Amino acid sequence: MSAHFLLGIFDSIYLLALAAWTGEILFFSFAVAPIVFSTLGVETGERFVRALFPRYYAWGATAGAIALPAFIAGPLCYPEFRGPRIGVQAMLILGAILLTLYSGNSLTPAINAARDEGPSGDARFRRLHFRSVVLNVLVLVVGIGLLVAFANRPAPRTSGIIEPSPVERVQREANAAHQAEPVDERGEPREPREDSPRLVDPKL
Template sequence: MQVVAAIYRLAISLWLGGAALFTFVLTPILFRSESRDVAGRIVGLFFPGYFRWGVACGLVAIICRVVMAGKGTVPAAVIIAVMLTLSSIQAFYIEPKAAEIKRHIPSFETTPKEDPMRRQFSKLHGISAVCNLSVIAGGVVLVILL
């Protein structure tokens, strides 16, 4: 059971750490050091793997949590389920849809903010950001519960 608990802690840590690193370190550095279009293209290349990483970590964590069944299982499992749902929405709905919309925007630097495609993209980006920050917040709570 100690091995399962260690795998659980590792999955949560990798999920939270990966999300925090990508959100608060790598993405801001890219957008500060490159043009918006170049940074957006680079980040866009990482998004499919980033979101699927969250789904993989979430699946491992929820399986471990169920196997460990005991004190604190239900609250932690609910938090993980919400985080996993949000990561799945990002991986399998928001990211593919945003990538498709992005293909129709020649440049974020020259395309007006009022452009219909840009507005659609901005809306999806906002939803994704809320999902991402919610996953990070859930991860912080799970680390505190450890």
């Protein structure tokens, strides 16, 4: 497989995963949530959101876990894509994944528990809910920023890394073995054995 073909696969996976993650946040925040509470009411809407949130955060964490290795694999094909910028973007993806996992596994249960406490837990509920909104917006900003960065990535300048074929690897190993002159126990040159590998021209 050529580097160009591999980059196309990795970029496609990365874009699909990142778009699915970002699109989920946009769709839930600006379409699902307002319609649910305006149509079903506060009490029924809260029950719906409670049932939806575990799948919501699982979707985001899964999409991020797919996007991260696909993003890192791209620069492995083209050395000109490597550098600190790739490391910063990878850390942003990892940070967004961790925030999603925290929101789904720790913050959401705490919000539900505060809501179940009734009036005594209102202050705690508002504080935790505000934190959830902030983290949700932060992950959304990271996702949009990564999409913009990808859209502005320059085209590859080289043909990328060329992996040798199995036949070429065998030829190189045979040539490398021949370049090492054999010596005996006293350190003197030893005559090559008749069954030793012969020098192979890689052009043949």
